[in-house]
């Protein structure tokens with residue numbers, strides 16, 4: 001291995017207790033210590049970079065291939081660009097990304113509506129699986145949902161409105 | 173083509189998307205015949221993995237037929253039936269060369285901490301996945317493996333992740349003959365880890381979960397002991413008691429970030445996202461293993477921090493071993509095991525669902541409806 005090529009004779013005792021069997025990565029890693037040579041392997045050809053690819057600042061480049069699923073765009077894209085100014089070691093990387101993901105959900109809804117699609121939340125959430133296999137759970141969920149919405153509406157409504165809402169709700 | 177489309181936490185649908193094209197000379201396009209939903213997909217589905225972009229297609233467990241190849245693909249030809257490992261690996265970087273195919277350095281620009289994975293957010297490279305009719309498969313000469321004569325699609329699709337991950341969980345556990353192995357999680361991965369623990373000579377295999385139907389399944393399929401932690405006052409005390417107060421020789425975390433069982437972990441890890449998922453199972457694993465024991469982690473966590481009793485790792489002198497499974501490294505051995513009838517993967521499949529019903533399949537798997545263990549999606553073009 002590489003180490004032998006270098007001269008460590010100035011370090012008293014260098015390597016006298018080295019034990020190749022002391023390797024907790026066995027048998028996962030077929031150890032050749034390639035990485036001691038640094039980022040020096042012959043890289044695969046580069047996939048032409050035809051879109052914006054954010055890359056971790058813990059590496060010098062875009063990998064030879066990359067995914068093209070969803071290049072950054074809109075407000076969420078701006079937040080993602082900010083996140084990628086910080087390393088994977090930083091909360092300023094991961095927390096903005098989570099925020100961007102939530103912003104992206106709203107962008108997705110806007111996009112759907114702009115394309116004249118009204119997202120069918122019931123079907124996107126797969127509630128028909130509950131309808132088939134968990135009808136009582138679905139009923140409880142619906143009841144809880146209705147109660148929460150009702151309570152919020154009541155809380156938001158003024159005193160007068162609240163009475164009216166309440167009366168309506170109680171069918172009075 | 174039809175493809176799953178992520179719209180936000182717990183919201184997915186099927187949409188039309190363009191058929192992927194060759195973008196690199198070493199790419200192939202694969203027409204999907206089977207693709208699964210995995211416990212790993214639930215971390216994405218629940219919105220817990222940073223940089224999961226709306227519009228992405230998930231799916232890292234798929235098999236299919238090679239439809240088109242790039243100019244520099246030599247080992248595959250159009251029409252080949254292939255197992256596509258969930259890891260995207262170049263075969264040439266320092267990590268791939270040492271068989272760490274889950275840790276490739278030329279497949280994920282966005283994060284150095286993980287190699288590229290199909291359909292697994294931009295944090296794993298931003299690739300569209302296999303819950304679709306077609307997928308772009310980079311480095312087609314490296315990962316994809318031709319399905320041997322006589323093996324069917326259902327067995328093959330579980331070789332893309334579940335079998336290698338369960339096997340590697342047991343392998344990393346360094347099981348010695350006679351060891352007591354405790355596995356947290358009786359999902360497909362835990363069930364497979366329990367089965368594989370015997371192959372390494374375990375003396376006793378115990379699986380712990382909260383879903384009785386999964387425990388029942390594990391008891392039969394993995395021929396192991398199975399216990400419900402909801403019936404225990406404290407799972408760690410349970411393990412201590414049942415091992416003559418020594419602790420297990422080995423504990424395996426096959427749960428990861430969606431763990432239940434501890435309110436503080438659930439609230440901080442899954443609701444508020446103050447930690448990278450709930451680390452309940454790992455916490456239990458560390459505390460249940462004996463002094464000098466080994467904890468093997470295949471459960472997936474996010475990229476930030478988790479609350480685990482690291483002091484006990486030090487004081488007990490534990491060894492922790494963990495990784496994404498290196499599917500390509502393990503495939504030759506595991507294909508043998510499947511062909512010799514030692515591992516019977518497709519028995520895990522409880523649901524075969526048309527790709528069009530992907531939203532319901534996610535819901536069913538995530539909520540453990542209809543005794544679901546492993547759902548497989550079948551695209552309409554599978555029959556073409």
Ligand SMILES: NC(=O)c1ccc[n+]([C@@H]2O[C@H](COP(=O)([O-])OP(=O)(O)OC[C@H]3O[C@@H](n4cnc5c(N)ncnc54)[C@H](O)[C@@H]3O)[C@@H](O)[C@H]2O)c1
Nearest residue numbers: 211212357359360361381427428431432433471472496497
């Ligand atoms: N490292 C890898 O290469 C790799 C590959 C595939 C999957 N995974 C990970 O493995 C884990 C399991 O995958 P799966 O497909 O079996 O998922 P799953 O969601 O089907 O199974 C997880 C099981 O854990 C149980 N559980 C929850 N909290 C628990 C606790 N505190 N103790 C014990 N059991 C508990 C659940 O009831 C469920 O049955 C996931 O985190 C997944 O991301 C890792």
Ligand SMILES: [Zn+2]
Nearest residue numbers: 210212233333
């Ligand atoms: Zn998986």
Ligand SMILES: [Zn+2]
Nearest residue numbers: 262265268276
């Ligand atoms: Zn590589």
